[in-house]
Amino acid sequence: AQAILAQVKLPPHHFECNLYFLPHILAMAMLLVTAQRLALATAAAPAARHFAGCPLAATSKLYEDIVAKSLLEFQANRAVVSADLDAELASNKVVLFMEGTPDAPKSEASHNTVKMLTQVQATQFVSVDVLSHPAILGYTVTKSQRSRGPHLYLNGSFFADHDGLLAKFNTGDLAKEVGTEGTKSSGVFGGELPIATY
Numbered sequence: 295a296q297a298i299l300a301q302v303k304l305p306p307h308h309f310e311c312n313l314y315f316l317p318h319i320l321a322m323a324m325l326l327v328t329a330q331r332l333a334l335a336t337a338a339a340p341a342a343r344h345f346a347g348c349p350l351a352a353t354s355k356l357y358e359d360i361v362a363k364s365l366l367e368f369q370a371n372r373a374v375v376s377a378d379l380d381a382e383l384a385s386n387k388v389v390l391f392m393e394g395t396p397d398a399p400k401s402e403a404s405h406n407t408v409k410m411l412t413q414v415q416a417t418q419f420v421s422v423d424v425l426s427h428p429a430i431l432g433y434t435v436t437k438s439q440r441s442r443g444p445h446l447y448l449n450g451s452f453f454a455d456h457d458g459l460l461a462k463f464n465t466g467d468l469a470k471e472v473g474t475e476g477t478k479s480s481g482v483f484g485g486e487l488p489i490a491t492y
Contacts, residue, residue, distance in 0.1 A: 360428075419472075446472075
């Protein structure tokens with residue numbers, strides 16, 4: 295018993311305790327020794343990593359898998375999906391295929407695209423949530439030949455993805471092609487977006 299207690303390194307005053315508590319102390323000491331031995335045994339071998347070395351690479355791979363499945367779903371339902379979405383593109387001047395909706399975008403790229411379209415006061419546009427059905431994402435990836443969204447279509451033709459819109463926004467071309475000037479403020483705050491009053 296003293297050998298076990300010595301391994302646990304209890305202070306000397308613990309040896310002078312009542313005999314009634316000695317079995318409990320021995321049991322605790324044995325548990326501590328077992329725990330120390332387990333800790334030493336597991337510390338020698340490093341644990342396997344259960345996550346990707348680079349989270350961006352794992353996310354990119356996941357997105358590529360989603361796009362591949364979406365393309366397969368679109369191919370399986372090509373006639374129905376193309377008929378509906380081609381009609382949508384033909385009947386609207388500006389159509390945005392995005393993750394989520396303009397009020398609740400579900401990706402940073404979609405959020406930035408909505409902000410750019412708001413800033414240039416884009417004409418009325420229709421948004422299509424590509425996350426509502428995999429075939430919709432497959433449709434826009436096939437039509438635009440770009441896997442990363444969002445995709446903006448102007449007069450039925452692919453106009454730009456997020457990076458293209460950002461470049462056009464920075465040069466002012468986006469405002470010229472899809473923007474309007476009629477709703478901008480005049481006077482002291484001329485040229486800026488109007489402040490809403492609720």
